[in-house]
Amino acid sequence: DQQVKQNSPSLSVQEGRISILNCDYTNSMFDYFLWYKKYPAEGPTFLISISSIKDKNEDGRFTVFLNKSAKHLSLHIVPSQPGDSAVYFCAASALSNNDMRFGAGTRLTVKP
Amino acid sequence: DAGVIQSPRHEVTEMGQEVTLRCKPISGHDYLFWYRQTMMRGLELLIYFNNNVPIDDSGMPEDRFSAKMPNASFSTLKIQPSEPRDSAVYFCASSLGTGREQYFGPGTRLTVT
Numbered sequence: 001d002q003q004v005k006q007n008s009p010s011l012s013v014q015e016g017r018i019s020i021l022n023c024d025y026t027n028s029m030f031d032y033f034l035w036y037k038k039y040p041a042e043g044p045t046f047l048i049s050i051s052s053i054k055d056k057n058e059d060g061r062f063t064v065f066l067n068k069s070a071k072h073l074s075l076h077i078v079p080s081q082p083g084d085s086a087v088y089f090c091a092a093s094a095l096s097n098n099d100m101r102f103g104a105g106t107r108l109t110v111k112p
Numbered sequence: 113d114a115g116v117i118q119s120p121r122h123e124v125t126e127m128g129q130e131v132t133l134r135c136k137p138i139s140g141h142d143y144l145f146w147y148r149q150t151m152m153r154g155l156e157l158l159i160y161f162n163n164n165v166p167i168d169d170s171g172m173p174e175d176r177f178s179a180k181m182p183n184a185s186f187s188t189l190k191i192q193p194s195e196p197r198d199s200a201v202y203f204c205a206s207s208l209g210t211g212r213e214q215y216f217g218p219g220t221r222l223t224v225t
Binding site: 006034043049089100101104105 | 116145153154156157203205212213214215216217219
């Protein structure tokens with residue numbers, strides 16, 4: 001039961017351009033959404049999050065947008081840098097429990 | 113803080129053998145999670161503990177899998193007997209309270225031949 005879906009397994013962008021990673025969810029109880037970044041041979045690390053009471057959260061080059069009606073969120077990275085090349089996981093959780101669901105991940109490659 | 117510590121980092125074993133993965137969460141964190149990462153299914157939650165008590169183990173694939181948390185600073189995930197389809201990277205993560213941000217360990221890459 002994939003409650004969080006990342007339909008693009010990979011994305012390639014040129015350095016300096018915008019990277020847009022997408023995520024869809026099915027459970028309307030989810031009220032908190034996160035993005036994690038993972039480098040090879042390391043565990044995922046927290047990148048940015050957003051609560052369902054907001055529709056945008058920005059942190060430097062990273063912005064997460066939430067569209068509750070569409071059950072969709074996206075991560076924008078601008079400008080993209082080669083060091084951003086990693087696998088990005090979308091995650092969602094509900095206030096009622098601490099069960100966090102992850103998407104399958106999107107591998108981002110930023111070319112110099 | 114050293115972060116979440118997992119051992120071993122790599123484990124290669126033969127089918128039928130018992131495998132034990134270990135995790136030390138961040139000191140003070142009261143939630144501990146075990147995940148499995150595969151190419152097909154991404155990151156799957158196996159089980160999580162709150163204050164050393166298992167809360168939800170619905171993600172544990174089979175009875176061959178078991179997890180314990182005897183104290184606040186240590187948890188194990190055991191597979192007995194192991195099978196080739198158990199090959200994956202297993203992550204442990206911890207968090208503080210119902211805090212949403214989880215801190216992951218580096219993972220254990222398990223290969224069952």
